Amino acid sequence: MSKKLELKFLNEDNKTVTFSLDTPIEPVDPAAVQFAMDEIINQGCFFSSGGELVSKKEARIVERTVTEITL
Structure with a gap:
């Protein structure tokens, strides 16, 4: 199982920009x-195609589980 911290921001175009940290x-x-x-x-250290980051949207931990299937 792997976990990531996702930091979500809104840019000047009001689009979501996500940074994932392992x-x-x-x-x-x-x-x-x-x-x-x-x-x-x-x-102002990051810039997106929709402009600068202007506000925080959310932060969350995302877990991913992978189960191998033996063939």
Whole structure:
């Protein structure tokens, strides 16, 4: 099972931009995630095809389980 931390933002075109981080530290600290997302927006360090990131949309942990089928 693999886990990712997804940080979702809205850009100037009001489109969702997602950054995925592998193997997040758990338990996730919501205050640290919020601070990091605020800094990403304030620093303007990422740009998307729809313009700069303007607001936070959500953050979430996504788990994926793969089960091999023996043939």
